[in-house]
Amino acid sequence: MPAPVKYALLSAIDLVIIGVLVHYLLARLRWYTPVFTPPYQRYWHGGSNFRDLSYFDRLKRISYFALVVVGTFICLHGAFDLLFSWMPHRWGSYDEDGEWLSTASYLSGLFAFFGAVALIGGLEAMAEKVSELQLRQSKSKALNELIKREVAHFGSILRWPETEADHFAKLEQEIEQAQRSGAVDFEDARICGDLIGIFRWAMKEKQATSKSPQEKGDRPANPLLGKVARLKRNNGDNERG
Numbered sequence: 001m002p003a004p005v006k007y008a009l010l011s012a013i014d015l016v017i018i019g020v021l022v023h024y025l026l027a028r029l030r031w032y033t034p035v036f037t038p039p040y041q042r043y044w045h046g047g048s049n050f051r052d053l054s055y056f057d058r059l060k061r062i063s064y065f066a067l068v069v070v071g072t073f074i075c076l077h078g079a080f081d082l083l084f085s086w087m088p089h090r091w092g093s094y095d096e097d098g099e100w101l102s103t104a105s106y107l108s109g110l111f112a113f114f115g116a117v118a119l120i121g122g123l124e125a126m127a128e129k130v131s132e133l134q135l136r137q138s139k140s141k142a143l144n145e146l147i148k149r150e151v152a153h154f155g156s157i158l159r160w161p162e163t164e165a166d167h168f169a170k171l172e173q174e175i176e177q178a179q180r181s182g183a184v185d186f187e188d189a190r191i192c193g194d195l196i197g198i199f200r201w202a203m204k205e206k207q208a209t210s211k212s213p214q215e216k217g218d219r220p221a222n223p224l225l226g227k228v229a230r231l232k233r234n235n236g237d238n239e240r241g
Contacts, residue, residue: 017071024068028123069116076119077112084108142183146192149174154199164203171196 084104092102153167172193179189 017067017074020064020067021071021075028127069120072116072120073112076115077108080108080111080115081105139184139188142178143188146174146178146184147195150192150195157199157203161203168196168200
C-alpha cells in the first residue's frame with residue numbers, strides 16, 4: 001500500500017474516532033438517552049427493543065458503541081502513558097513471545113481498560129437516571145395538562161348542562177389517547193377516570209337537590225310518619241270518649 005494512501009486511511013480512522021467521541025460526550029453532557037434504550041423509555045422516546053431492530057440498525061448501534069469504547073481506551077492509554085513516562089524503560093519483563101514489555105506500558109494498558117469501562121458505565125448509568133427523571137417529569141406535566149382540560153370541560157358542563165354527554169365523551173377519548181400514546185401511566189389515567197366519576201355523582205346530587213317544591217311534594221310521604229300520625233289521632237279520640 002502506498003504511503004499516502006496509508007496515511008490518508010489512518011487519518012480518516014482517527015477523524016471518525018474523534019468525531020464519535022465528541023458526539024458521545026456532548027450527548028452525555030446534554031443528557032440524551034443511553035445508547036441502548038431502557039425498557040421504560042421505548043414508547044415515550046421512540047426507542048425500541050434491541051432485538052426488534054433491523055440488522056442494519058443493530059449493526060450501526062454496535063459499531064457506534066465499539067468506536068466509543070476503542071476511542072476512550074486510546075485516549076486513556078495515551079494519558080496514562082504520559083503519566084507513567086517517568087518510569088525507566090528497563091523496568092519490565094519479557095512476555096511469552098520474548099518481547100520486552102515495560103512496566104509503564106503494562107500499567108497504561110491496564111488502567112486504560114478499567115478506566116474506559118468505569119467511565120462509559122458511569123456515563124451510561126447517569127444518562128439513564130437523568131433520562132428516567134425527565135420521563136417522570138414529562139408524564140407529570142402531561143397529567144397536569146389532562147387534569148386542566150378536565151376542569152375546563154367540567155366548567156363548560158356547569159354552564160351548559162345539556163352538553164354533558166358530549167363533554168364526557170371527549171374526556172374519555174382524550175384519556176384513552178393519552179394512555180395509549182404513553183403520555184400518562186395506567187394509574188394516572190385511572191385517576192382522571194375517577195375524577196369524571198366523582199363529577200358525575202356531584203351533578204346527579206345537584207340535580208336531585210335542585211328540584212322544585214312541587215316535585216318534592218309529589219313524592220310519597222314516609223309510611224312510618226303516617227302511622228304515627230294515625231296513632232296520635234286515635235289516642236286523642238279515645239281520650240275524648
